[in-house]
Amino acid sequence: MNEQLTGPVYICRCEDVTLAEVWAALERGVTTMEEIKRLTRCGMGPCQGRTCRQLLARELGRVMGESPGAADMATYRPPVKPVKLGVLAGGE
Amino acid sequence: MRQSAGVVIIGGGVIGCAIAYYLARKGCRDVVLLERYYLASGATGRCGAGVRQQWGTEINITLARESVRRFERMNEELGYRGDVEFKQKGYLLLAYTSRQVEQFQQNIRLQQRLGVPVRLVGPQEAREIIPILNIHGLLAAAYCPTDGHANPFHVTQAYAEAARRLGAEIHTYTEVTGIRVERGRVTGITTDRGSISTPQVINATGAHGGVIGRMVGLDLPLYPERHQVLVTEPWERLQDPMVISFHHRLYCQQTPHGSFIMGVGDPNEPKTHDQNATWQFLREMAGKITWLLPPLKDIRVVRQWAGSYDMSPDANPILGECGIQGFYTAAGFSGHGFMVAPAVAEMVADAVLTGTAPQPIRHLGWERFSRGDLLVEPSVV
Ligand SMILES: Cc1cc2nc3c(=O)[nH]c(=O)nc-3n(C[C@H](O)[C@H](O)[C@H](O)COP(=O)(O)OP(=O)(O)OC[C@H]3O[C@@H](n4cnc5c(N)ncnc54)[C@H](O)[C@@H]3O)c2cc1C
Numbered sequence: 301m302n303e304q305l306t307g308p309v310y311i312c313r314c315e316d317v318t319l320a321e322v323w324a325a326l327e328r329g330v331t332t333m334e335e336i337k338r339l340t341r342c343g344m345g346p347c348q349g350r351t352c353r354q355l356l357a358r359e360l361g362r363v364m365g366e367s368p369g370a371a372d373m374a375t376y377r378p379p380v381k382p383v384k385l386g387v388l389a390g391g392e
Numbered sequence: 393m394r395q396s397a398g399v400v401i402i403g404g405g406v407i408g409c410a411i412a413y414y415l416a417r418k419g420c421r422d423v424v425l426l427e428r429y430y431l432a433s434g435a436t437g438r439c440g441a442g443v444r445q446q447w448g449t450e451i452n453i454t455l456a457r458e459s460v461r462r463f464e465r466m467n468e469e470l471g472y473r474g475d476v477e478f479k480q481k482g483y484l485l486l487a488y489t490s491r492q493v494e495q496f497q498q499n500i501r502l503q504q505r506l507g508v509p510v511r512l513v514g515p516q517e518a519r520e521i522i523p524i525l526n527i528h529g530l531l532a533a534a535y536c537p538t539d540g541h542a543n544p545f546h547v548t549q550a551y552a553e554a555a556r557r558l559g560a561e562i563h564t565y566t567e568v569t570g571i572r573v574e575r576g577r578v579t580g581i582t583t584d585r586g587s588i589s590t591p592q593v594i595n596a597t598g599a600h601g602g603v604i605g606r607m608v609g610l611d612l613p614l615y616p617e618r619h620q621v622l623v624t625e626p627w628e629r630l631q632d633p634m635v636i637s638f639h640h641r642l643y644c645q646q647t648p649h650g651s652f653i654m655g656v657g658d659p660n661e662p663k664t665h666d667q668n669a670t671w672q673f674l675r676e677m678a679g680k681i682t683w684l685l686p687p688l689k690d691i692r693v694v695r696q697w698a699g700s701y702d703m704s705p706d707a708n709p710i711l712g713e714c715g716i717q718g719f720y721t722a723a724g725f726s727g728h729g730f731m732v733a734p735a736v737a738e739m740v741a742d743a744v745l746t747g748t749a750p751q752p753i754r755h756l757g758w759e760r761f762s763r764g765d766l767l768v769e770p771s772v773v
Pocket of ligand 1: 402403405408426427428433438439441442443567569597599600619620698699702722723725728729731732
């Protein structure tokens, strides 16, 4: 894929992270999913990476020459679905 | 990996990476840093990221003030390609009892004398500073506009990249398993990926500081204590300063990204390396924060996690050489190590390079515990 031809390609829609930003991180030597997540915010949005985790793993595998399964998958953090603070407080 | 080094740093959190940078910048050409997972995988990447100068002891105020100066020009100093996102939106500390007000007044006098622009404000002014604040029962608040927060992943990464450019070697996924000592001197370390001979080792392993101490036969009084945090979805700007209430044992800030990050201290948290997040925390946090900042009730929590405070008996770090020649420790920050990292790291680097700890960290040597000369910090959440 060439971003000059296609325009920016968004890999994480919640946090507006582009493929080019992921490549830039890889170029700086940041090569694990856990680190890329924390430096680019890829997968940190309200959907918790439901789409981009797979895309990122695939891209990492491609660039690093490993199978996607080899990537150290980023941790899923609770809650599984976003919940309002007011609901958690028992108010609603 | 190198076979020998001038200094080996154990731990790739903000403290270890910042020390690596200062050692390299001050001319030490063979620094090696070893991290068993990835950089900032410990407390650093789990922290609230607050930077405040409002402390109760001269040492902590000075270390925080000197660190704020370094945060202010960090992107340029480190030549960082990203942004460490240091934002000075202030800190507002809430007082609900007359004892707290007196303590604040005493702290403020000391802070002002040391050049920190802090002042006591009444409830009305507190609400002007944070319009969504519920001021019910509030007596006064301490406000310092130059406090703030920074992004811990980027700060750590910025130090690591700058250290590497200056010749330091950083190895992630490398665990130190032992330290060799001969005739009272450090001679090397062993890892799961080989060994390195070195006359100097710096223990920057946070809550694991005690484990590393035992590798050289020392009983450093350091232990972990779990603390929990949650983060919400991004929201329109509602709150500029970080809010701390010692009374509710909580803190809450809105990051530049728009999300709210908050935590609440619980004296019953386990004193172990347990890093599991709990449902009880979510409930308690939600209850307290929707009382203090009511509009937050409509905002959704997207993530919660836990991390370990690296506690010491007086809630202050152990800094400097400990017991064995060439064995240095920089750990035990007790929940406030991120904000002092820049100044502390430079002073620890000086101690390693010159053999004597500079003021003010001279008072933070581990001997203080055997002397019974504790430096108790009153303002910890
Ligand atoms: C929930 C929470 C909120 C906090 N909020 C704030 C705040 O608002 N402001 C603030 O200033 N501070 C805060 N802190 C405290 C702050 O996070 C720490 O004091 C600081 O990050 C300590 O940095 P460090 O580098 O010493 O430790 P760490 O970041 O824990 O780094 C130590 C590293 O050593 C590694 N390690 C351990 N053993 C070995 C080994 N055998 N070999 C190799 N590597 C090893 C670990 O993997 C780890 O990465 C908070 C902490 C928590 C948990």
